[in-house]
Each structure stands twice: as structure tokens, then as C-alpha cells.
Amino acid sequence: MNGSGLDVQLGRRYRFAASHRLHRADLSEAENARLYGKCNNPHGHGHNYVLETVWAGDVDPETGMIANPADIDAFVDRQVLQVFDQVSLNEDVPEFANTVPTTENVCMDIFRRLKTFPGAKLKRVRVEETSNNSFEYTGTDNMGEPESLNAVRGEQSL
Numbered sequence: 001m002n003g004s005g006l007d008v009q010l011g012r013r014y015r016f017a018a019s020h021r022l023h024r025a026d027l028s029e030a031e032n033a034r035l036y037g038k039c040n041n042p043h044g045h046g047h048n049y050v051l052e053t054v055w056a057g058d059v060d061p062e063t064g065m066i067a068n069p070a071d072i073d074a075f076v077d078r079q080v081l082q083v084f085d086q087v088s089l090n091e092d093v094p095e096f097a098n099t100v101p102t103t104e105n106v107c108m109d110i111f112r113r114l115k116t117f118p119g120a121k122l123k124r125v126r127v128e129e130t131s132n133n134s135f136e137y138t139g140t141d142n143m144g145e146p147e148s149l150n151a152v153r154g155e156q157s158l
């Protein structure tokens with residue numbers, strides 16, 4: 001896919017702060033408490049998330065760059081940071097009105113928001129929720145095939 005035959009990738013890191021509550025409306029209070037523990041606290045809780053994005057593409061011989069980081073920053077700001085920073089994921093992000101905002105689901109949602117960037121190919125998204133938890137998504141299933149959006153969106157994932 002790289003015209004020069006060289007596999008060079010560009011990484012860019014961002015931060016956002018948001019709150020969430022892990023809760024499924026179709027389960028009882030007791031079932032939610034058993035499934036999500038403290039993360040089911042009715043008032044939610046916040047995280048300082050770290051978002052890592054990795055991009056690939058040909059190195060432009062004119063600029064020596066895969067893409068201009070300023071263009072990536074502007075895209076990530078518009079597609080993700082303006083939506084996710086300083087909000088309640090459950091209440092303020094429509095995608096999580098009926099989908100539990102676990103960081104697995106946040107990570108996949110961010111990938112879908114960023115994969116349309118015209119200047120480079122999004123290789124993966126990694127989200128750190130805490131210093132002990134991180135999640136990564138490459139837009140493919142575990143056989144390496146690109147995800148089917150309908151299949152993913154059609155179910156309530158835990």
C-alpha cells in the first residue's frame with residue numbers, strides 16, 4: 001500500500017477528560033451492580049483519557065512527511081475532542097445513548113470517527129483509561145477482516 005515500499009507510520013497523541021457510567025437499562029440494579037461494580041455508581045465517574053492514533057501512507061518527497069500533523073490535529077479535534085472532551089459520554093454523545101461507554105466501545109467509536117481522514121490511512125487507535133487499562137482497535141475483526149459496521153452497531157455490546 002506504500003508506493004515506496006517502505007512502511008513508515010506516524011503517531012499522534014491527544015488527551016480528553018470525560019465521565020461515564022457503565023449501566024445497561026435492560027438489566028436490574030442488582031445485575032448492573034454485579035456486572036460493573038463500582039463503575040455502575042449512579043453518578044458516574046471521570047477519567048483523563050489518553051488517545052493515541054497511528055497513521056500510515058507514502059512519505060511525500062516534497063515535504064518528507066506522511067501527512068501534516070497540523071491537518072491531523074485539526075481533524076481529530078473536530079471529529080473527537082470537541083465531541084468527547086469535558087462531557088458525560090452517556091448523556092452527551094448520541095452513540096452512547098444505548099451503548100455502554102466502556103473504553104472498548106469508546107475506542108471503536110473513535111476509530112470510526114477518524115478513519116475517513118483523507119490525508120493518511122488510520123492504522124490503529126489506542127485509548128488509555130487509566131495507567132493500568134488500555135484498549136486498542138485496528139478496524140478489523142480477529143480474522144483481520146475489516147469490520148462490518150452494521151454487525152457492530154446492531155447489537156448492544158458490553
Ligand code: NI
Nearest residue numbers: 020039045047
Ligand atoms: Ni470508568
